[in-house]
Amino acid sequence: MTDKTAAEDALDPVWFVEERQLNGDWLAIDRADDQDEAERKLSHFENNLPGTYRLQRSDW
Numbered sequence: 832m833t834d835k836t837a838a839e840d841a842l843d844p845v846w847f848v849e850e851r852q853l854n855g856d857w858l859a860i861d862r863a864d865d866q867d868e869a870e871r872k873l874s875h876f877e878n879n880l881p882g883t884y885r886l887q888r889s890d891w
Contacts, residue, residue, distance in 0.1 A: 844890040844891075845862055845864060846863040846864070846886055846888055847859040847861070847862050847863075847887045847889070848860055848861040848862070848863070848869065848872050848876060848884060848886060849884065850882050850884055851882065851885075857885065857887070860876070861876075873885075873886050
């Protein structure tokens with residue numbers, strides 16, 4: 832159990848899996864609540880779909 836308050840919990844970053852579009856923009860296509868989940872999702876996209884993908888945190 833952690834000592835974090837609800838307010839601190841609400842400030843935790845969200846992770847987005849983003850795909851590079853033909854015009855060069857990045858579009859969020861999935862999200863995760865922690866880095867491990869985000870990396871699993873990123874790996875799935877990279878291994879199963881054509882395209883360029885990256886992770887982006889909401890607080891970056």
